[in-house]
Amino acid sequence: MLFAFGTSAWSVASRALWQHGPSMLLIAIALHLLARARSEERLAAYAGIPLALAYVVRPTNAAAVAVFSLLVAFRHPRAMARYVAYALPIAILFVGYDWATYHSILPPYYQATRLGLLPSFASALAGNLISPARGLFVYTPVFLLSLLGVALKFRRRELDALDAALLALVLLHWLLISSFSHWWGGHSYGPRLFSDLIPVFVYFLVPVLQQIGASSGWHRRVAVAGFAALAVAGILLHLRGATDRRTWQWNSTPVDVDRAPARLWDFRDPPFLR
Numbered sequence: 001m002l003f004a005f006g007t008s009a010w011s012v013a014s015r016a017l018w019q020h021g022p023s024m025l026l027i028a029i030a031l032h033l034l035a036r037a038r039s040e041e042r043l044a045a046y047a048g049i050p051l052a053l054a055y056v057v058r059p060t061n062a063a064a065v066a067v068f069s070l071l072v073a074f075r076h077p078r079a080m081a082r083y084v085a086y087a088l089p090i091a092i093l094f095v096g097y098d099w100a101t102y103h104s105i106l107p108p109y110y111q112a113t114r115l116g117l118l119p120s121f122a123s124a125l126a127g128n129l130i131s132p133a134r135g136l137f138v139y140t141p142v143f144l145l146s147l148l149g150v151a152l153k154f155r156r157r158e159l160d161a162l163d164a165a166l167l168a169l170v171l172l173h174w175l176l177i178s179s180f181s182h183w184w185g186g187h188s189y190g191p192r193l194f195s196d197l198i199p200v201f202v203y204f205l206v207p208v209l210q211q212i213g214a215s216s217g218w219h220r221r222v223a224v225a226g227f228a229a230l231a232v233a234g235i236l237l238h239l240r241g242a243t244d245r246r247t248w249q250w251n252s253t254p255v256d257v258d259r260a261p262a263r264l265w266d267f268r269d270p271p272f273l274r
Helices: 008-013 020-036 048-057 059-075 077-102 121-130 141-155 161-178 192-203 206-214 217-243 245-249 261-265
Strands: none
Touching: 008 020, 008 192, 008 217, 020 048, 020 059, 020 161, 020 192, 048 059, 048 077, 059 077, 059 161, 059 192, 121 161, 121 261, 141 161, 141 192, 141 206, 141 217, 161 192, 206 217, 217 245
């Protein structure tokens, strides 16, 4: 329920035919397969299918393809040949279509010409996390506890190769989306460009829920109340984006955000208060 209603899955991905809905599904499938591959190594090979499709759906998933491919190569080397074999037909069809259509192995939207270390890079890094218009932790504050989940796994010495790969993916994706000149994702609501990694942030909430379940007394009551408060806050914020047109009209009034990106830091006029 938190995934469905307390994140951009509701306020963005479900509102139109965005790429993000299929992208989240495919990343979640790949994550599930690689998590189960800890005990059933053969399943790692099948991750090649959703990852290849994820790149076809959205080019920023190149980060997931790169990170998970390295994970399979080093953690599940016996599955690597089949991993590539399962992904290859999808890649061949994708490249073949692009060559026939654009005379290039990649279509224009997939090329890295829009990326770079721009003067706005530092602002973009911060904005993708805490901007009142696009900040991940502003619109889905429960994901702050995902950081706690990482810390809990580290303290318990439970961090493994998959966890390290997921942390690398989050970092790489964050750097990637922050290197766009329009890092705020144009006319949208909340942290749209981070939405592809929602399955990863939810994954790191699991240790937190386990810790809450193992606690007792007033510690447990406080922890449950805190988790619930953050989750409900996110649900209410995404409820507004999913159901109120005024939150989307913020992008164009009083002035188009693409022409006045300083509005992304206006704490007096965040989209969710329209």
